[in-house]
Amino acid sequence: MTSAPDATPPAEPARRRRRDPEAHRAAILDAAREAFAEHGYALATIRDIARRAGVTHGLVMRHFTSKEQLFLCAVPGTRDLDEIVAGDVASLPERVAAGFVARMETNAADDPFVTLIRSAASNERAAIDLYTAMRRRSVAAYRTVLDGDDVDVRVELMAAQLIGVAFNRYIVKAGPLAAMTAGELTAHLSRVLRGIMFG
Amino acid sequence: MTSAPDATPPAEPARRRRRDPEAHRAAILDAAREAFAEHGYALATIRDIARRAGVTHGLVMRHFTSKEQLFLCAVPGTRDLDEIVAGDVASLPERVAAGFVARMETNAADDPFVTLIRSAASNERAAIDLYTAMRRRSVAAYRTVLDGDDVDVRVELMAAQLIGVAFNRYIVKAGPLAAMTAGELTAHLSRVLRGIMFG
Structure with missing residues (x-):
């Protein structure tokens, strides 16, 4: 006999019902x-x-x-770039530098750049997909204010600088870039990014 | 009884005898x-x-x-910097860019920058010690040809750029910096390093 006299219907799994x-x-x-x-x-x-x-x-x-788009929407960084690039293009390097430093000083651990560096060592595929998503969004944002055939190259050289500084100051945490104040770092980065952006 | 009648003296471990x-x-x-x-x-x-x-x-x-000094002596990179900085300071950015690209194109897998990035994810202490050793050597080499109080900061901003490019082109291997020729990359890096070095 296979009857189950005291079987009850399985409990409906608890679901939060949000229609909005x-x-x-x-x-x-x-x-x-x-x-x-x-x-x-x-x-x-x-x-x-x-x-x-x-x-x-x-x-x-x-x-x-995708997971990488979800990540970029969930954490500060790439998602805020549209706001940063909007405004006077002459002071764009200063705004990018200040935005990067402010964000990193607040919460470097979950930052896209730090996540990218850490994931490259453990999971190359994840790093490539995340990097590609970040690059596409950044280039799209900068293209609204910068002209020229090589905007994608300049954006990537700026990203390289920020990745290197993130590595130094927020992962290795040693050396003069790690020791200086946020204001000093912003000034140095503004100068370097200006050279890459317009140089 | 604990005697071991046929015990022979333990064999002398084989040693290569190099007196030089x-x-x-x-x-x-x-x-x-x-x-x-x-x-x-x-x-x-x-x-x-x-x-x-x-x-x-x-x-x-x-x-x-130390292990980090041994590593830096064993692989191309920091150890070759003395040769690269010797010469006309006016063309130093071009020589640094060309040296970096040539080395990475030949064997990125064992390069100090790539090793540094990979070790940061798995062993933070090892990365800090290696980074510190690289920075000290680089600053000492550049100080022979560059003046100013902020040579250490400028060297570190150059290192950040090279670490970012190493990350992009030789670890993630995606995007315009990864797709361009070695000559194009050298030209772009020369321009960016010149801005950091003298800008």
Whole structure:
């Protein structure tokens, strides 16, 4: 006999029912920040993030299209570049330098540059996808204010400078760039970025 | 009874007897390159390198003082900087850029910059010690030709640029800096390094 006289229907899994797309989006971003902080970028999964947010894998993908896009929307950095580039192009190097330093001084651990460097050592594929997503967004933002065929090259040379400084000051944390004040670093970076941007 | 009637004296461990300090030094450098390639920088040990070279741990330390100094002597990069800086200071940015690109195109995998980036993710202490040793040597080399109180800062901003480009072109291997020819990269880097060095 295979009857199960006291079987009860399985409990409906608890689901947070948010019908509002904006509320869904906010819940996914919260869950993503949690998962990236807990597991690191390379090991965090869309499936886990969806579960934490109480939504489906498909809904996360519909909102954000990929893990790297979700990451870039969840943390400060690339997502704020549109605001930074808007304004007088003559003072763009100073705004980029100040934005980078302010962000790193507040929370370097979750920054896209630091995440990128750390993920390159553990998971090259994750690093390539993240780097490519960052580069595309940055080039699109800078193209709204900079002219010329080589904007993509100049953006990448600026990114190289910022990656190198992130490596030095916020990962290795040793040497004169790590020891100087945020204001001094901003001044040095403004000068270097100006040379790359317009030089 | 604990007697061991057929015990023979333990065999003398095979030792390569090199009395010449230069031959010792060469054997240690060969052993170091082997060990760093096999285990990676962070996991390679002076003890293993001494064993491979058939010398004592103490002799390795007398010749090279530390693992990071041994590494910098064993691989191209910082060790070649004295030659690169010697010459007309007006064309120093071009020589530094050309030296960096030529070296990376030949063998990026064992390069100090790539080793530094990879070791930062797995072993922060190893990265700090290696970075500090690289910085000291580089600053000493550049100080022979550059003046000013901020030579150390300018050297570190140049290093940041090269670390960022190494990350992009030789680790992530994606984007316009990775796609361009060695000659194009040298030209771009010359311009950026010139701005940092003299700007």
